[in-house]
Amino acid sequence: xxxxxxxxxxxxxxxxxxxxxxxxxxxxxxxxxxxxxxxxxxxxxxxxxxxxxxxxxxxxxxxxxxxxxxxxxxxxxxxxxxxxxxxxxxxxxxxxxxxxxxxxxxxxxxxxxxxxxxxxxxxxxxxxxxxxxxxxxxxxxxxxxxxxxxxxxxxxxxxxxxxxxxxxxxxxxxxxxxxxxxxxxxxxxxxxxxxxxxxxxxxxxxxxxxxxxxxxxxxxxxxxxxxxxxxxxxxxxxxxxxxxxxxxxxxxxxxxxxxxxxxxxxxxxxxxxxxxxxxxxxxxxxxxxxxxxxxxxxxxxxxxxxxxxxxxxxxxxxxxxxxxxxxxxxxxxxxxxxxxxxxxxxxxxxxxxxxxxxxxxxxxxxxxxxxxxxxxxxxxxxxxxxxxxxxxxxxxxxxxxxxxxxxxxxxxxxxxxxxxxxxxxxxxxxxxxxxxxxxxxxxxxxxxxxxxxxxxxxxx
Numbered sequence: 001x002x003x004x005x006x007x008x009x010x011x012x013x014x015x016x017x018x019x020x021x022x023x024x025x026x027x028x029x030x031x032x033x034x035x036x037x038x039x040x041x042x043x044x045x046x047x048x049x050x051x052x053x054x055x056x057x058x059x060x061x062x063x064x065x066x067x068x069x070x071x072x073x074x075x076x077x078x079x080x081x082x083x084x085x086x087x088x089x090x091x092x093x094x095x096x097x098x099x100x101x102x103x104x105x106x107x108x109x110x111x112x113x114x115x116x117x118x119x120x121x122x123x124x125x126x127x128x129x130x131x132x133x134x135x136x137x138x139x140x141x142x143x144x145x146x147x148x149x150x151x152x153x154x155x156x157x158x159x160x161x162x163x164x165x166x167x168x169x170x171x172x173x174x175x176x177x178x179x180x181x182x183x184x185x186x187x188x189x190x191x192x193x194x195x196x197x198x199x200x201x202x203x204x205x206x207x208x209x210x211x212x213x214x215x216x217x218x219x220x221x222x223x224x225x226x227x228x229x230x231x232x233x234x235x236x237x238x239x240x241x242x243x244x245x246x247x248x249x250x251x252x253x254x255x256x257x258x259x260x261x262x263x264x265x266x267x268x269x270x271x272x273x274x275x276x277x278x279x280x281x282x283x284x285x286x287x288x289x290x291x292x293x294x295x296x297x298x299x300x301x302x303x304x305x306x307x308x309x310x311x312x313x314x315x316x317x318x319x320x321x322x323x324x325x326x327x328x329x330x331x332x333x334x335x336x337x338x339x340x341x342x343x344x345x346x347x348x349x350x351x352x353x354x355x356x357x358x359x360x361x362x363x364x365x366x367x368x369x370x371x372x373x374x375x376x377x378x379x380x381x382x383x384x385x386x387x388x389x390x391x392x393x394x395x396x397x398x399x400x401x402x403x404x405x406x407x408x409x410x411x412x413x414x415x416x417x418x419x420x421x422x423x424x425x426x427x428x429x430x431x432x433x434x435x436x437x438x439x440x441x442x443x444x445x446x447x448x449x450x451x452x453x454x455x456x457x458x459x460x
Contacts, residue, residue: 002029003433004037008045008394010384011052011364021050023390026432031386045394048427051364052384053088053120053391054345055371057261058237058312060337061092062112068326069335072317075116076445077411081342082119084409084442086426088391089120089381089451090341091312091371093150096128098157102137106144110450117448118436120391122375124148124180128157130164138175145452147177147376150237153219154186154287166226173232176455178259178374180235183219183244184211184288193332204281205274206331208289216288217243224251224258233257233458235374238314240266240288242298249307257460259309259374262299264340264347265416267311270296273416282324283414285334286314303366304357310371311348313340317412339410343403346422349395354423376453394428401425409442 003023009016010031022030022040061078063071073081082090092113096105102125109123125146127134141147149172151165152158160168165181172179192210196202201209220236224247227234239245239262248260265286270293273284284290302308316337318324327334345367352358358366372382379388403417429437431447 002040003043004035004040005043005045005050006037008048008050010050011360012384013361013369016049016360021384023430023433026390028384028386028388028390031384047396047398048394049360049397050384051086051393051395052368052382052388053393053429053431054086054367055089055091055377055382056082056087056312056315056341056344057091057310057371057375058263058314059090059092059341060314060316063316069318069323071337072319072323072412073315073339073410075113077409078315078341079116079118079121079448080442080445081409083429083431083436084426084440085342086345086393086395086429087119087341088393088429088431089122089377091122091124091148091375093126094123095126099129102134102141106141106146114450115446118442118445119431119448120451121448122451122453124150126150126158127160127164127168130160130167135171138171142175142177145450147175147453147455149177149179150181151179152182152186153223154182154184154189159186162222162226165223166230169227169230169232169234173230178233178235178456180237180261181223182238183216183223183236185215185219188215197330197332202330204279204285204331204334207285207334208271208274210332211287211289213241213243213291213295216241217247220244220247224248224256227258228256233259233456235259235261237261237312238263238266238288239299239308240291241295245298245302245307257458260302260307261310261312262303262308263312263314264344265290265338266299267296267303268347268351268420269416279325279328282327282334283320283416284338285324285327285331285336286316286338287336300357303352306362308366310374311344311366313344315339315341317410319412320414338416339412340416342408342410343415343417345393345395346425347417349397350423373457373459376455376457377451378457381451390430390433392430393426395424396427397424399425399427
């Protein structure tokens with residue numbers, strides 16, 4: 001029996017439309033007005049916006065497994081929280097152990113995710129080592145559906161040289177993939193941390209001083225210079241500053257093809273969070289850190305104008321107590337990261353659509369269509385179109401509610417968005433035509449499946 005969704009407003013690429021949508025065999029089979037309801041299960045979506053399933057381009061589940069710095073959310077809890085908020089697919093970062101193969105990381109992440117995921121999932125692959133052995137693995141990764149990678153210009157144990165970053169861009173481009181980069185100058189961060197600690201600055205308010213805006217912009221410029229030499233498009237992840245944005249704008253003005261991701265935290269909060277009483281500011285220690293209101297304004301301008309391509313969460317949840325408390329005597333020992341996978345759609349709707357900064361179509365592009373295109377899933381995912389997977393979100397634009405840690409699915413003892421009032425909420429979620437969320441509650445788990453991704457579909 002097919003499923004017929006009636007009375008909703010479909011958020012299509014050309015604009016919102018009042019129409020029916022039929023699902024058959026897990027895919028969208030028909031879109032149009034007044035479709036025949038015979039032999040169909042009926043779902044009434046009156047008063048709801050129907051979006052294509054949202055895609056979170058940036059998560060870290062079950063990271064640091066087995067250590068004192070293990071993340072609070074594993075694949076069971078993290079994907080359950082994701083689908084509760086309307087995210088039907090996540091792209092997580094598989095990270096090889098030092099000296100180990102890409103295949104070993106892929107195997108490990110499959111072991112953690114397969115059979116435990118309540119939303120669909122794919123993997124970016126982190127490049128830490130680079131040698132002929134790693135280079136030779138790229139075709140096998142492509143065959144396995146891994147077509148996106150990440151390098152870091154900061155963090156001990158992750159930071160790569162410019163030469164490795166350049167060679168990675170070239171090699172991945174030959175596979176039709178894209179490389180993203182954590183753009184901060186790691187050497188300058190290390191120098192700043194050492195100076196701050198030598199001066200006795202050990203509390204969380206020192207964190208943003210070790211991650212200044214020019215450390216991001218320098219790294220963005222360097223990353224894009226490497227990409228220009230390699231002659232391939234690249235991605236900048238979690239962009240947080242006006243100066244970093246200006247570096248990207250300058251590259252685009254020269255004709256360079258590149259993509260920008262930012263995160264809800266950089267659109268909704270400022271560095272004032274680093275001046276909370278006691279140790280509360282540790283909850284907001286992540287990298288890059290929160291910035292100034294001027295940076296927030298600049299990023300919203302870029303989101304509104306279409307310069308930002310995707311919005312991921314960088315979800316990396318650590319319990320405040322005991323895990324964040326590991327750095328109570330030294331800010332540099334606070335595990336960096338925050339939760340957010342559950343609340344991204346509501347935040348972007350509330351601060352974006354309701355505030356008049358973006359349209360419903362722009363929200364769908366940022367959270368669904370463009371992530372699917374950049375990461376090789378379109379039009380299987382990311383759009384309401386006949387033949388696409390029936391991953392759908394019924395969003396209630398009139399549901400006012402407050403984010404609280406006690407009511408969240410995320411398996412962590414706080415939320416950075418505590419007390420924020422949202423102007424809309426995910427009500428119902430379908431994965432391949434099966435109802436996973438109803439009335440805002442997860443009603444069926446473990447429906448997620450691995451998404452074998454193709455080449456990037458660059459549009460600039």
